[in-house]
Amino acid sequence: MDWLSPAEWSAVTLSLRVAVWATVVSLPLGIFVAYALARWRFPGRQLLNGMVHLPLILPPVVTGYLLLVTLSPTAPLGALLGKFGIVFAFHWTGAALAAGIMAFPLMVRAIRLSMEAVDPRLEQAGATLGAAPIWVFLTVTLPLSLPGILTGAILAFAKAMGEFGATITFVSNIPGQTRTLPSAIYAFLQVPGGESSALRLVAISIVLAMGALVISELLARRLQARMSGT
Amino acid sequence: MMLKVALAHRFGDFALDVAFDAPPGITVLFGRSGSGKSTIVNAIAGLLAPQRGRITLGERVLLDTETRRVVPPHRRKLGVVFQEGRLFPHLTVRQNLSYARWFSRDPAETTEGARIVEMLGIGHLLDRRPAGLSGGEKQRVAIGRSLLARPELILADEPLSSLDDARKAEILPYFERLRDEIQVPILYVSHSAVEVARLATTVIALQDGRIARQGRALEVLGDPMVTPAGVRAAGAVLEAVIVAQHGDGLTELDAGGARLFLPRVPGGTGNRLRVRIPAQDVLLSRAAPEGLSALNILPGTVDQLRQGTGPGVMVSLRTRAGPLLARITRRSAERLELAPGVDVHAVVKTIAIAREDVSAGAPAG
Numbered sequence: 001m002d003w004l005s006p007a008e009w010s011a012v013t014l015s016l017r018v019a020v021w022a023t024v025v026s027l028p029l030g031i032f033v034a035y036a037l038a039r040w041r042f043p044g045r046q047l048l049n050g051m052v053h054l055p056l057i058l059p060p061v062v063t064g065y066l067l068l069v070t071l072s073p074t075a076p077l078g079a080l081l082g083k084f085g086i087v088f089a090f091h092w093t094g095a096a097l098a099a100g101i102m103a104f105p106l107m108v109r110a111i112r113l114s115m116e117a118v119d120p121r122l123e124q125a126g127a128t129l130g131a132a133p134i135w136v137f138l139t140v141t142l143p144l145s146l147p148g149i150l151t152g153a154i155l156a157f158a159k160a161m162g163e164f165g166a167t168i169t170f171v172s173n174i175p176g177q178t179r180t181l182p183s184a185i186y187a188f189l190q191v192p193g194g195e196s197s198a199l200r201l202v203a204i205s206i207v208l209a210m211g212a213l214v215i216s217e218l219l220a221r222r223l224q225a226r227m228s229g230t
Numbered sequence: 231m232m233l234k235v236a237l238a239h240r241f242g243d244f245a246l247d248v249a250f251d252a253p254p255g256i257t258v259l260f261g262r263s264g265s266g267k268s269t270i271v272n273a274i275a276g277l278l279a280p281q282r283g284r285i286t287l288g289e290r291v292l293l294d295t296e297t298r299r300v301v302p303p304h305r306r307k308l309g310v311v312f313q314e315g316r317l318f319p320h321l322t323v324r325q326n327l328s329y330a331r332w333f334s335r336d337p338a339e340t341t342e343g344a345r346i347v348e349m350l351g352i353g354h355l356l357d358r359r360p361a362g363l364s365g366g367e368k369q370r371v372a373i374g375r376s377l378l379a380r381p382e383l384i385l386a387d388e389p390l391s392s393l394d395d396a397r398k399a400e401i402l403p404y405f406e407r408l409r410d411e412i413q414v415p416i417l418y419v420s421h422s423a424v425e426v427a428r429l430a431t432t433v434i435a436l437q438d439g440r441i442a443r444q445g446r447a448l449e450v451l452g453d454p455m456v457t458p459a460g461v462r463a464a465g466a467v468l469e470a471v472i473v474a475q476h477g478d479g480l481t482e483l484d485a486g487g488a489r490l491f492l493p494r495v496p497g498g499t500g501n502r503l504r505v506r507i508p509a510q511d512v513l514l515s516r517a518a519p520e521g522l523s524a525l526n527i528l529p530g531t532v533d534q535l536r537q538g539t540g541p542g543v544m545v546s547l548r549t550r551a552g553p554l555l556a557r558i559t560r561r562s563a564e565r566l567e568l569a570p571g572v573d574v575h576a577v578v579k580t581i582a583i584a585r586e587d588v589s590a591g592a593p594a595g
Contacts, residue, residue, distance in 0.1 A: 124277050125316040127303040129379050130333040136304075139332070143320045227319045228361045 008197055010176050011184035012204055018092060018180055019160035022100035023107075023153055030104060030152060034111035035141070039120075056105040060165025067098060067170040094171035095178045099160035107156040114148020115141060144227075147220045154216035158209050181205055233257075233383055233415050237273055237283040246270070246280075246439040252383075256409045256416045256429045258447070261436030267419045270436075271387045274417070275310050276303035287383055304333070309376030311386040315368040317360035323371050324356040330379030343378055349411075350374045350404055366397035373404060377412075384408070384416040390425065398425075405429055423463040424582075427451060427506040452553030454536040454546040464544065465508035466555045472501045480525075485551035491525040492581050506582045509544060512556035513577040516566055526578040530554060532568050543568075547576055 004012070036042075037049055055063050071078040071088045078089060088094035118141050126136040142149075164182040171178040173187060185201045188194035236249040246266040250257075259267045272278035274285055276292070279300065285293040292301045317326050327343070347353050350370045360368060369389055376384060386405070390398045406429065409416060420426055426433055430447035443450050452466040470485035472495065481495040483503065495503065519527060530549035537543055543563045547554045554576055568574070 119316075121312070121314070121316055122318060124275075124303070125310070125312060125318075126329070127277070128275055128306070128308055128310040129330040129375065130304050130307075131329075132302075132304050132333070135333060139329075140318060227359065 004200065005197065007175060008184065008201060011179055011181050011201060014092060014095075014176070014179065015161055015181040018096045018099055019157050021093075021096040022103060022160040023157045025096070026100040026104055026107060026156065027149075027153055030107040030156070031111055031142075031149060034108045034115055034152075035137070037108070038112045038115040039141075052108050053105045055102050055166075060102060060163070061169050063101065064098060064166035064169025067094070067101070067166065071097075071170075088171070090171050090174060090178065092171075092177055095163075095167050095180055096160075098166040098170045099163040099180075100156075102163045102166050103156035103159035106159055107152040110152035110155055111145065111148050114145040114151070117148075118144045147223050150216055150219055150223070154212050158212050161208060162205070231288045231382055231414055233274075233417065234286045235270070235274065235283075237270060237280045237285070239269060239273070239278075239280040239283070244439060248434075248436070248439070248441050250434050250441060250444055252415045252417050253432065254413055254415050255431035256405070256418050257432045257434060258426045258430040259417060259419045259434050259436060260421070260423075260426050260430075260450075262421055264438075265436040266439040267421075267436060268387060271310075271385050271417070271419055274383075275308055275385055276301065276306050290382075307380070307382045309379050309381030309384045311369070311372050311376050311384065311389045313388045313391055315360075315372040315392075317363075317368055317371055317375070319360050321359070322356065323352065323358055323360070323363070326360065326371060326375050327356075327378055329375060334380065346374050346377050349407060364397070365393050366400045369393065369397070369401055370404065373401075373408075377408075382414055384412075384414060386416060386418045388419050388421070390420075390422070402428060423451070423465055424506065427465070427467045427504060448552060452546060452555060454534050454544040454555060463508075464555055464557065465506050465510075466546075466553055467504055467506050468552045468554075470503050470505055470551070472497050472499055472503065474499065486549075488528050488549060488551040490551070490578075490581060492583070495583055503583060507554060507578055508580065508582070509555035509557040511579040512554065513579070514545065514556050514558055514562070514566060514568070515575045515577060516572075518575055519577060522577060524577045524579060526581065528554065528576045528578065530574060530576055532570055532572045532574060534570060535563060535568060547574065549576065 470483035530547035
């Protein structure tokens with residue numbers, strides 16, 4: 001790849017790695033939280049809803065700072081995790097964590113909407129046919145909300161690719177470790193003569209975002225066709 | 231296998247308080263919307279927790295609020311046929327049908343599955359998805375899906391009410407075959423007097439959350455005090471035997487010694503039928519009528535009169551053919567000086583075939 005410098009290339013691959021990990025790891029939790037919010041009535045439901053949405057409303061810098069305060073090696077929680085070899089601060093895993101948290105509200109929202117659209121009477125029908133609640137979830141609720149899960153995952157991926165404020169506050173801007181696409185663009189713009197590098201990365205960002213959208217649209221259409229067709 | 235139900239449930243202004251048994255055969259829960267039918271079905275299926283109640287199916291206790299025993303819906307072994315079918319849209323017909331097998335420890339054998347598919351005539355639909363099926367096809371698949379769960383009770387919650395008359399006529403025979411071929415009780419919810427007349431072995435008439443009357447279909451439907459579907463839909467049901475097919479296109483029936491003539495009904499001499507006579511289509515006369523075009527005139531005795539709030543009166547008669555209902559105006563009732571014990575002649579304008587070949591169906595006793 002000689003049309004990208006090693007520094008640019010490293011930013012692209014790092015961003016992809018961060019976004020994939022952020023999406024894959026948060027997806028099961030996102031599905032669970034979305035299901036709980038859509039179907040269960042429990043004390044603290046509004047609180048959970050608020051917590052999930054917090055990163056959307058807070059300034060990203062604040063989210064990043066809170067992560068830094070709780071997970072830096074000198075903080076109690078950070079030190080405890082460090083003993084088990086889990087390090088977030090100034091490490092690419094920290095970038096993935098920050099991106100995952102910032103993307104979480106979008107993911108949960110999309111999945112929750114599609115789960116709320118699943119007719120609970122179909123779930124009842126599953127139960128009367130002998131399916132225990134977990135099987136009703138796996139065979140009825142989950143497949144029927146697949147379009148929303150897909151949308152949520154793609155949205156989260158795109159958001160994770162572009163996360164900047166919380167990431168740079170939490171894990172800084174270390175080349176090869178935490179310098180993701182947006183951080184790299186920002187860094188290139190700070191040095192004289194960096195505009196062409198920045199522009200190339202901007203183009204790549206646009207292509208990746210559009211690509212994700214197109215893929216999700218195509219997949220959603222195929223799922224729709226399966227359910228409404230013969 | 232016998233279903234025994236006792237339930238009490240209250241929400242808002244509505245109070246449900248019922249107790250009944252459903253033996254093998256079709257027990258129809260009959261009543262208007264809002265009479266509590268769906269609440270009962272949901273409580274039996276385990277989809278609603280009643281405040282007080284006890285439900286047993288054979289030896290199994292499904293619900294007992296006294297001992298706090300509540301069997302969750304997926305362990306109740308029921309086959310529920312819902313009003314709207316509720317097929318899984320993301321699965322093919324074949325997958326819908328085999329859904330229950332995935333969770334059953336004792337799944338229906340493939341030969342039995344094939345027999346059910348054949349009985350319902352859905353073999354050609356197996357690879358399609360529910361969205362591509364007609365209303366009648368969907369309901370047949372829904373019936374098949376519930377049967378393949380090998381239920382110990384079938385709950386059918388107004389399974390025909392979302393269909394037009396042609397589709398209803400398409401599905402009704404399948405319920406008749408179910409009644410005759412499988413040995414599990416069927417609790418069938420309906421607000422249609424026609425369906426009751428055609429299917430019911432036992433009728434439970436619900437009114438405002440209470441049982442107004444329960445018993446054999448013919449008795450309940452001939453009772454003027456019970457009009458769960460409203461006076462307009464009231465009508466008695468008689469059992470009759472074909473005695474002759476006449477050359478002028480009429481079929482002659484014998485109902486308890488009384489003769490009835492109907493436009494040609496297919497069937498050989500000796501075939502048994504159920505016929506339904508809407509109360510609206512019965513005229514009453516004190517004297518034996520002469521010079522009338524109507525062919526069916528049944529002499530009888532007034533049994534009861536029921537005065538509603540409107541201008542109409544429901545009159546029940548004892549005739550040789552069985553109990554009959556007539557709906558006339560209050561003014562007519564006064565002019566004819568109708569009272570229990572008075573002899574009258576019932577002129578029957580229309581007779582509808584409610585069910586053919588009852589001898590193979592519900593026990594007559």
